[in-house]
Amino acid sequence: MDIFEIDGPVHLSGAIDVTGSKNSTLPIMAAMLLAPGISVIPNAPDLADIRSLETLLESLGAKVHRNPDGLHINSTVIDNPVGAYEIVRKMRASICILGPLLARCGRVKVSMPGGCAIGDRPVDIHLRGVKALGAKIHLENGYIVAEAPAGGLAGTQIFLGGPFGSTVLGTDNVMMAAVTAKGTTIIESAACEPEVADLANCLNAMGAKISGIGSPRLVIEGVKELKPITYSVIGDRIEAGTFMVAAAITRSKLQINNCQLDHMLAVTDRFRQIGVAVETSNGGCEVAFDGPIRPADITTQPYPGFPTDLQAQFMALLSMAKGNSVVTEKIYPDRFMHVAELNRMAASLRKEGPNVIVAGVDKLVAAPVMASDLRASAALVLAGMAAEGTTVVQRVYHIDRGYHRIEERLNAVGAKIRRKSV
Numbered sequence: 427m428d429i430f431e432i433d434g435p436v437h438l439s440g441a442i443d444v445t446g447s448k449n450s451t452l453p454i455m456a457a458m459l460l461a462p463g464i465s466v467i468p469n470a471p472d473l474a475d476i477r478s479l480e481t482l483l484e485s486l487g488a489k490v491h492r493n494p495d496g497l498h499i500n501s502t503v504i505d506n507p508v509g510a511y512e513i514v515r516k517m518r519a520s521i522c523i524l525g526p527l528l529a530r531c532g533r534v535k536v537s538m539p540g541g542c543a544i545g546d547r548p549v550d551i552h553l554r555g556v557k558a559l560g561a562k563i564h565l566e567n568g569y570i571v572a573e574a575p576a577g578g579l580a581g582t583q584i585f586l587g588g589p590f591g592s593t594v595l596g597t598d599n600v601m602m603a604a605v606t607a608k609g610t611t612i613i614e615s616a617a618c619e620p621e622v623a624d625l626a627n628c629l630n631a632m633g634a635k636i637s638g639i640g641s642p643r644l645v646i647e648g649v650k651e652l653k654p655i656t657y658s659v660i661g662d663r664i665e666a667g668t669f670m671v672a673a674a675i676t677r678s679k680l681q682i683n684n685c686q687l688d689h690m691l692a693v694t695d696r697f698r699q700i701g702v703a704v705e706t707s708n709g710g711c712e713v714a715f716d717g718p719i720r721p722a723d724i725t726t727q728p729y730p731g732f733p734t735d736l737q738a739q740f741m742a743l744l745s746m747a748k749g750n751s752v753v754t755e756k757i758y759p760d761r762f763m764h765v766a767e768l769n770r771m772a773a774s775l776r777k778e779g780p781n782v783i784v785a786g787v788d789k790l791v792a793a794p795v796m797a798s799d800l801r802a803s804a805a806l807v808l809a810g811m812a813a814e815g816t817t818v819v820q821r822v823y824h825i826d827r828g829y830h831r832i833e834e835r836l837n838a839v840g841a842k843i844r845r846k847s848v
């Protein structure tokens with residue numbers, strides 16, 4: 427098991443490259459099941475979550491390997507449409523094979539994802555969507571079994587809204603099931619995240635006919651077949667936001683390459699409130715900050731609102747603000763595993779239901795802390811770079827799920843992070 431030893435406080439300088447988006451790559455890998463043949467994602471990030479889905483696709487019959495020119499997925503043969511619990515439980519996004527396998531094979535068995543550190547991961551809206559397309563669904567020993575009618579799936583109008591608004595992977599699943607369904611499908615209350623738009627653009631490049639991309643109303647005209655593709659994904663806006671917080675929390679200036687600021691308007695709005703200047707520069711952005719950190723209230727929302735995946739990182743930053751902030755989590759009300767850990771570092775955070783009252787303190791102090799979900803763990807690394815002393819973060823594998831060699835990239839701009847196996 428790896429740990430990080432992080433010396434602080436540090437100042438950073440230089441440039442960091444953001445990788446291809448994890449949350450675009452995962453559904454796009456699943457979409458390649460729809461088109462028998464070899465598809466390639468040239469900039470698929472090399473992450474534990476991506477490797478988990480590679481393993482799952484191979485268990486379905488696909489051949490997956492990484493070449494210098496990108497991730498190759500050969501989906502010519504798919505002879506075992508079963509998403510096994512052993513893989514799905516490690517990576518809930520595996521549920522995104524449901525739609526494409528239903529469309530391709532007419533029958534799919536995939537494990538219910540089960541809960542995780544950020545809360546329950548229900549898939550009821552995914553099932554509502556594929557049922558509306560004609561699939562018969564039943565549960566069997568913790569597995570979802572979905573079967574398309576003999577004549578195939580049929581387009582219809584589907585409302586995909588839920589108690590927390592839209593669903594990203596639910597929209598992805600229904601879109602992938604609908605692209606070769608008979609007739610037209612209209613998805614109302616579709617997720618508008620850039621990663622959903624990226625998937626839709628990839629599907630259209632494969633021959634699908636999707637309009638309304640980026641809007642809450644997607645119109646999908648069923649086509650007969652899709653073709654394999656070579657498709658590069660968008661930059662990872664959550665990784666970009668994490669590195670922007672790294673610059674702010676260490677009061678540094680950083681160039682962040684390959685980030686699309688037009689995907690991050692809610693994030694730059696909060697940075698402005700905090701007093702952090704973010705400027706477009708050379709196909710990315712430049713963040714320059716020397717404090718003081720102003721307090722700011724944050725409420726997570728579906729896109730274009732503030733992303734839940736940056737909530738923990740901003741809380742680490744606001745924990746040293748000159749004043750109090752309120753952070754409200756409206757997507758995953760339990761997504762506060764980082765609160766107790768930041769308090770161990772002398773932050774002053776108080777949870778009140780879906781809110782955390784952040785009373786700003788002058789400084790954080792190093793401590794041994796425990797990583798939990800992917801983004802909470804990144805927040806602890808950010809806090810460690812600002813805290814006085816050496817912070818030890820345990821269970822670093824959580825971070826490796828979503829950030830490629832984060833310590834090497836941060837050390838290259840001045841961080842002092844040592845990865846150790848214990």
Ligand code: EPZ
Pocket residue numbers: 448449450452519546547548549550551552553588589590591592593594595596617621734735757758800801828
């Ligand atoms: C995607 O998860 C992302 N993962 C998550 O990022 C992200 O936090 C989340 O969207 C919200 O933006 C990937 O894209 C691989 P949802 P997803 O369905 O699609 C509820 C990370 O750190 N819901 O949009 O699983 C659900 O419980 C990960 O990279 C239902 O109630 O999230 C949640 O409260 C973590 N029923 C809300 O909707 C359903 O059928 C939004 O979830 C589906 C979801």
